[in-house]
Amino acid sequence: MNSYITLKNVRFFAYHGVGEQETLVGNEFTINLCLKVNIERAMLTDDVTDTVSYADVYEAVKAEMAIPSKLLEHVSGRIVRRLFHDFPQIEEINLVLAKRNPPMNADIESAGVELHLVRS
Known part of the structure; x- marks a missing residue:
């Protein structure tokens, strides 16, 4: 069985960017996460300790988003390393x-990155 925990369209205001203006005024960001987790035991026990709490995942992501990066x-x-560690x-x-409405003189909703990592 494959099972996943998801967090969709989580919004943050943060200060990531290469430009000086971005680090001063900040911008809106969205994160989508899909975490492969075996939830079979939690399906039987109804106990959050048998799964990964999406509330705890959110708090970890929120902490990493608060640290400015270019x-x-x-x-x-940083986010994926923290999630694998925690x-x-x-x-x-x-x-x-x-990043929503990136400052690049383009009619664009967002620009970003996508990662897919498997625990080694």
């Missing part, structure tokens, strides 16, 4: 991090 690649790397039950992570 590159979304760097922020994403939640040993996570087998794989698919993360999409997007």
Whole structure:
């Protein structure tokens, strides 16, 4: 059985960016996470200790988003390293991090990065 825990369109205001203006005024970001976790035991026990709490995942992501970085690649790397460290039950992570309305003189909703990592 494959099972996943998801967090969709989680919004943050943060100060990531290469440009000086981005680090001063900040921007809106969205994160989508898909975490491969075996939830079979939790299906039987109805006990949160037998799964990964999405509330705890959110708090970990929120903490990493609060640390300014120039590159979304760097922020994403910190988030996945933290999730693998804090939640040993996570087998794989698919993360999409997007900056809304990036300052690039384009008619664009967002720009970002997508990572898919498997615990080694």
